[in-house]
Amino acid sequence: MATAARKAPAKSKAKSDTKLSSALSAPAPLDFDKSQELDAYRGMLLIRRFEEKAGQLYGMGFIGGFCHLYIGQEAVVTGLEMSLKDGDQMITAYRDHGHMLAMDMSPRGVMAELTGRRGGYSKGKGGSMHMFSKEKNFYGGHGIVGAQVSLGTGLAFANRYRENDNVCLTFFGDGAANQGQVYESFNMAALWKLPVIYVIENNRYAMGTAVSRASAETDFSHRGLSFKIPGIQVDGMDVRAVKAAGDMAVEWCRSGQGPMILEMQTYRYRGHSMSDPAKYRSKDEVQKMRSEHDPIEQVKARLIEKNWASEDELKAIDKEVRDIVADAADFAQTDPEPDASELWTDIVH
Amino acid sequence: MTRRTMIEAIRDAIDVSMDRDEKVVVFGEDVGFFGGVFRCTEGLQKKYGTHRCFDTPISETGIVGVAIGMGAYGLRPVAEIQFADYVYPGYDQIVSEAARLRHRSAGDFTAPLVIRMPCGGGIFGGQTHSQSPEALFTHVAGLKTVIPSNPYDAKGLLISAIEDDDPIIFLEPKRLYNGPFNGHHDQPVVPWSKHDLGETPDGHYTVPIGKAAVRREGSALTVLAYGTMVHVALTAAEETGIDAEVIDLRTLVPLDVETIVASVSKTGRCVVVHEATRTSGFGAELAAQVQERCFYHLEAPVLRVTGWDTPYPHAQEWNYFPGPDRVGRALKQAMEG
Numbered sequence: 001m002a003t004a005a006r007k008a009p010a011k012s013k014a015k016s017d018t019k020l021s022s023a024l025s026a027p028a029p030l031d032f033d034k035s036q037e038l039d040a041y042r043g044m045l046l047i048r049r050f051e052e053k054a055g056q057l058y059g060m061g062f063i064g065g066f067c068h069l070y071i072g073q074e075a076v077v078t079g080l081e082m083s084l085k086d087g088d089q090m091i092t093a094y095r096d097h098g099h100m101l102a103m104d105m106s107p108r109g110v111m112a113e114l115t116g117r118r119g120g121y122s123k124g125k126g127g128s129m130h131m132f133s134k135e136k137n138f139y140g141g142h143g144i145v146g147a148q149v150s151l152g153t154g155l156a157f158a159n160r161y162r163e164n165d166n167v168c169l170t171f172f173g174d175g176a177a178n179q180g181q182v183y184e185s186f187n188m189a190a191l192w193k194l195p196v197i198y199v200i201e202n203n204r205y206a207m208g209t210a211v212s213r214a215s216a217e218t219d220f221s222h223r224g225l226s227f228k229i230p231g232i233q234v235d236g237m238d239v240r241a242v243k244a245a246g247d248m249a250v251e252w253c254r255s256g257q258g259p260m261i262l263e264m265q266t267y268r269y270r271g272h273s274m275s276d277p278a279k280y281r282s283k284d285e286v287q288k289m290r291s292e293h294d295p296i297e298q299v300k301a302r303l304i305e306k307n308w309a310s311e312d313e314l315k316a317i318d319k320e321v322r323d324i325v326a327d328a329a330d331f332a333q334t335d336p337e338p339d340a341s342e343l344w345t346d347i348v349h
Numbered sequence: 350m351t352r353r354t355m356i357e358a359i360r361d362a363i364d365v366s367m368d369r370d371e372k373v374v375v376f377g378e379d380v381g382f383f384g385g386v387f388r389c390t391e392g393l394q395k396k397y398g399t400h401r402c403f404d405t406p407i408s409e410t411g412i413v414g415v416a417i418g419m420g421a422y423g424l425r426p427v428a429e430i431q432f433a434d435y436v437y438p439g440y441d442q443i444v445s446e447a448a449r450l451r452h453r454s455a456g457d458f459t460a461p462l463v464i465r466m467p468c469g470g471g472i473f474g475g476q477t478h479s480q481s482p483e484a485l486f487t488h489v490a491g492l493k494t495v496i497p498s499n500p501y502d503a504k505g506l507l508i509s510a511i512e513d514d515d516p517i518i519f520l521e522p523k524r525l526y527n528g529p530f531n532g533h534h535d536q537p538v539v540p541w542s543k544h545d546l547g548e549t550p551d552g553h554y555t556v557p558i559g560k561a562a563v564r565r566e567g568s569a570l571t572v573l574a575y576g577t578m579v580h581v582a583l584t585a586a587e588e589t590g591i592d593a594e595v596i597d598l599r600t601l602v603p604l605d606v607e608t609i610v611a612s613v614s615k616t617g618r619c620v621v622v623h624e625a626t627r628t629s630g631f632g633a634e635l636a637a638q639v640q641e642r643c644f645y646h647l648e649a650p651v652l653r654v655t656g657w658d659t660p661y662p663h664a665q666e667w668n669y670f671p672g673p674d675r676v677g678r679a680l681k682q683a684m685e686g
């Protein structure tokens with residue numbers, strides 16, 4: 001995580017500006033320097049390889065129940081994390097493995113939670129959808145669609161209350177954007193000028209339902225208009241565009257101007273969960289996104305074009321990432337299952 | 350007659366009802382185009398059109414609320430909540446509106462809706478895909494709560510529910526969709542095609558709401574169960590060799606008190622079984638009913654076998670699920686006690 005000195009607490013100084021939402025436009029993608037490109041490449045690759053491995057372990061029966069992979073969407077969380085500083089929070093739904101890796105949580109701990117082992121972040125009590133880390137400011141991991149949006153708003157309230165200038169990144173999907181509590185949260189966040197960035201990961205589908213079949217307004221950046229929350233649409237497949245939008249939103253929130261909406265236009269390559277029959281979209285559609293917009297390939301092409309890394313150097317990064325993932329997978333298969341008595345710990349009495 | 354899985358039986362019940370009555374409309378998340386995550390509405394949009402079988406946004410409050418409005422003006426909405434674990438945003442509409450509309454309008458309006466939802470564990474679903482929230486509904490005056498344990502009942506009860514003028518919570522134990530699960534998770538699943546109750550009549554028939562079924566006659570003790578636990582209880586009876594009478598409640602509210610009282614008066618012992626958590630579970634109501642009505646026939650305390658009072662676990666499913674061993678131990682204890 002980018003470390004920056006804590007600034008003095010921001011006081012709310014914004015006045016409401018009704019024209020703002022329509023006046024805002026997405027900033028141009030940033031020019032990354034070499035180390036930023038390499039960081040983004042490595043970060044996204046770690047998520048990709050981790051998810052591929054999780055998919056394999058699921059297929060082999062090591063992971064039970066539900067497991068939602070983030071493959072295709074890596075640029076969103078990777079780019080946004082690059083805009084954060086110490087103390088900023090993240091909260092998301094059940095497609096959460098990428099977010100945890102981006103927040104520097106240990107691949108071992110995440111993978112072992114998927115397999116329901118002792119060393120998992122929730123000691124096997126949460127599974128793929130429910131993991132947390134106080135240390136890394138990751139507030140979960142939530143299986144109920146839309147629920148985390150209100151929680152994220154409350155985290156932002158706590159930031160304001162504590163008079164720090166941290167922001168809470170609250171992620172949710174295009175499908176979740178239709179839950180009523182999202183709009184209750186928007187109103188509160190705008191009313192109270194809370195430092196929350198609502199990141200709508202529009203991957204075009206909610207399970208088998210395409211956006212156009214469930215949403216009257218398909219421009220999600222407009223979803224906050226009636227609350228005067230500014231929003232922008234961002235190419236969520238381009239990590240530089242994501243980082244540019246992240247910088248803008250973080251600055252907006254830290255300076256006390258209230259919430260902002262970032263609609264990240266992205267795509268998931270795999271099924272909704274591991275048991276998705278994928279009958280709702282064509283193979284061609286998926287293939288086209290993969291071959292023309294892949295977030296990792298984009299960075300890779302730039303690195304090579306600018307002579308910032310050779311094929312061999314990139315292979316070395318891939319090897320390093322694969323080793324990390326292999327180690328996590330080994331751990332997740334060999335770490336013992338929790339003792340039955342764990343059923344009765346962390347219980348409210 | 351056709352052998353059907355519980356999924357096919359449910360789909361057929363909806364199909365038969367849509368065919369007979371054009372006021373029946375069917376909707377929910379992924380229900381139309383996709384046919385439902387468990388395929389319970391597959392093909393219905395093709396057959397009846399998008400105006401009668403359609404997708405909703407992920408908006409459970411709205412799904413339940415609009416269903417109540419539709420029903421008040423004469424439609425017969427059949428709404429699906431994708432998993433029972435997702436009903437809570439719609440709970441306010443169920444409790445504050447659906448359950449009370451008849452009473453507070455002095456009978457002018459009713460809420461003739463069915464809210465279908467897959468419930469229960471046994472599929473490694475963890476805490477957000479395994480819950481058994483029946484007691485949250487049985488506790489609310491003004492709702493009927495139905496929970497079938499097999500394809501024959503599922504079809505007949507669902508048709509009854511759709512034709513009923515009042516709000517019905519229709520719980521579908523998802524672990525039973527494809528076969529009668531007896532709790533032995535390490536044994537192969539028996540498909541419904543090999544089970545008598547997979548045999549379902551074609552076309553229209555009903556199973557009455559409010560009538561229990563005796564699944565196994567016996568004289569030593571009475572087991573009160575519903576949903577998946579009916580099959581677990583039958584297996585526990587076989588494995589312990591205790592001559593248990595196993596009653597499948599089928600409807601929790603209204604409860605078939607008569608069948609329960611007749612059985613417990615005969616056997617003098619009673620074990621109540623459910624998957625849901627214990628405290629304030631529906632088993633508490635059953636135990637109270639038995640105590641009030643059969644006290645002088647009882648030769649032992651009424652026992653409960655339930656899920657533990659913890660969230661439904663991810664890694665410890667089979668330590669949580671009240672399988673045949675746990676039920677069997679309770680049967681023995683009730684015989685000794």
Ligand SMILES: Cc1ncc(C[n+]2csc(CCOP(=O)(O)OP(=O)(O)O)c2C)c(N)n1
Pocket residue numbers: 095143144145146172173174175176177203205206207272378407409431435438
């Ligand atoms: C309250 C609630 N309703 C329904 C579901 C079932 N469900 C899980 S994920 C999902 C789709 C959500 O889609 P989206 O918000 O676009 O996120 P994505 O899966 O695309 O990341 C649905 C309907 C749920 N978990 N919670």
Ligand SMILES: [Mg+2]
Pocket residue numbers: 173174175201202203204205206207
């Ligand atoms: Mg989506």
